[in-house]
Amino acid sequence: MPRIMMRQMKRGQTGVITAVKVGGELGRRVRDMGLVPGTQITVQGRAPLYDPVALRVMDGTLTLRNNEADHIEVEVSEAREGRQS
């Protein structure tokens, strides 16, 4: 199962966080909001200018910028590209 950075995830793609490679304030905030290793996330969409990204985490929706998603490594199960409902 491939490991990629969150920025590369496609809309509708699901994965499990394997590492959050950042400390300090950003790291703390990211973890406070539930983005820790073992958490399953799904990319729900992106803002009109492709940034920030909206994620389904646990039972809520979080947003973060692409350059923040760069610190989060995700193990993706399969590429469910562009799944639309």
Next chain:
Amino acid sequence: MTKPITVALAGNPNSGKTTLFNALTGARQHVGNYPGVTVEKKEGLHVTPAGESINIVDLPGTYSLTAYSVEEVVARDYLVQERPDVVVNIVDASNLERNLYLTTQFLELGVPMVVALNMMDVAEDRGITIQASRLAELLGVPVVPIVARSNKGTAELMATALTQAGKDWNPLHISYGEDLDGVLFSMEKHIAEQGFLARLYPPRWLAVKYLENDSQIRERGAKESAAISADLDRWVQEATAHLQKTMETYPEAIIADHRYGYIKSLLRQEVITRKYDADRLYASDRIDKVLTNRFLGPLIMLAVLLGLYKFTFTYSELPVAWLEGFFGWLREVVGGLLPDGYLKSMLVSGIIDGVGGVLGFVPLIMFMFFGIAILEDSGYLARVAFMMDRIFRMFGLHGSSVMAYIVSGGIAGGCAVPGVMATRTLRSERERLATLLTVSFMNCGAKLPVLALLTGVFFANNQAQIMFLLTLLAWGVALLVAKLYRVTILRGESTPFVMELPPYRLPTFRGLLIHTWERTWQYVKKAGTVILAISILLWAMMTFPGLPASEQERIDALRQEVLTSYPAEVVQEATDEAVAAAELSPEAEELLANLDALDRQEAEKTLEYSAAGRAGRALEQVSWLAGFDWRTNIALVGGFAAKEVVVSTLGTAYSLGEVDPEATQSLAQTLAEDPNWNPVMAFALIVFVMFYAPCFVTVVCIARESGSWKWGFFAMGFNTVFAFGFAVVVYQIGMALGLGG
């Protein structure tokens, strides 16, 4: 009587905390500030069915108890210093796992607690079932399912809270894995032996905070005892170095992982069952597919903001007209009852006009706040921040800056005072400063009366469009100036954006009303006190010291001259009230017109010789560049106190300049008929009012929030110079193009 029990409400933002607070306290609320900071402190009284009064404190909504934001520091300082009898931790049942992160930290602190499992109805709709009794058993604290919106379960919640009140603090110990548990044990032992900060924090909690590298706690620790703090730091450094070498991670990351691990292990023990796949799209997600759609999203956003304008301006028209009518009537009644003189002049021109000018706009502001409350309570404002972040970043700001701007009047009608305070959610000092120095450029509720008046008079045919354009202009200027600050005096890196998009919710009518009422009341309170005082002060400035004797003699002589230049029967005819105006002879009409002109001259001279007139005249030397005469200058000086004073001062200035104080000709008509005013000058004035120095209340807030008066004075100076330059450009170009009419 014993001291009433204090219950602290705590929980994540969007968990329904405010709804519960409103449900528990009703109208018995009191909004203040935490000492030293400007985070709002809401307190209220709850009366139990048994008649017992309970003091309820609404702590700021936080996701964690770290020192990430001022809200978090305020919440935990309140808990450890004020020691409430019990904490009611409200959690969103439909998003349990993330919400329990904060709960876990309360447990680690050990404060007596009850968990309020809110939004059970939403969870049910999502096919999530939660065994409250099982959760209570595992957490070791009572768990009460409630639906705060419909007041379901709140009575039981309060009854349960009372059973927990005043219990001993009992900190929970979570294992943070073998790498940290050892060092934690040593640190905890050392802290306990030394009694280090024992009056405030449980030893293990303090050790964990040191490991989490919590800046506030470390500072406090260093102040208490530099030696013990240094001992603890050594352990922390050792552990940090070890983790870096072996796992490339930080102690705080390990701690967070284990907290979530603890929560996951709880939830797996038959606490939560799901009917559907967790990935299932909720109604909220489906709405988002449209509302944050790449193409539709921005269009809808624009339409929503424009719709808010239409709503505000169209529906408030009628009540505005009623209020104007009422004050016009009041003016006439008071004017008719009192004899001419200073008292009548002060009542009519100082008080009634001043208060009426401001209160007349209350319906408009109420409608505006109602609209904003709908956007806020429904969850749409967070989407606006989400969609806007990319743009805000270009100007060196944060997506959350949008909140401060919107509160300040980004959707016209806010107030820069809460706007400046809203910047507290921004962590980076530079982004915060850039935001709080520019929020006052927005069209706040106090500028609205000025803008509405001027656009109503000079751009009546497309008032809504012009007002919308002015909002865009405010945004443009605020963002460009922010960018200017961020590349010059406030250069530096940007801060984390990570934020929640709360599920869409239908706002409750009660919530909307409380919201609208609170903000409108703030405005009225200001109007009723500060404005009234200033209105009277300005009336005095515009009345005293009065005409010099020589001037008075000159005008009296002129009047006498006019009267003697006509035959006695003409004078008789002109002053005879029994003769209707239409039946006057041409000579009598001429005489009256001449006398009229003299009266106007006298009134105008009186104002010119007054304290305010002299100041206005002096400023005219410069202000003519933007087309402002001395009356406008007086009004603008008054606007330093509060922007809406510009309207009441103009009103006072013009009614005093008129001959007949009983004439209830509205200010709008006066301006429309005044030859000094034209659309170009009006637009230059609009621009100046929008961007010049913030009102003194805002300046005080800027100084306090930035921690330095330097920034308060900076905002006053920079904004005034900038606004004047802008107004001059508008006026000069407009007049050169012949748009002045």
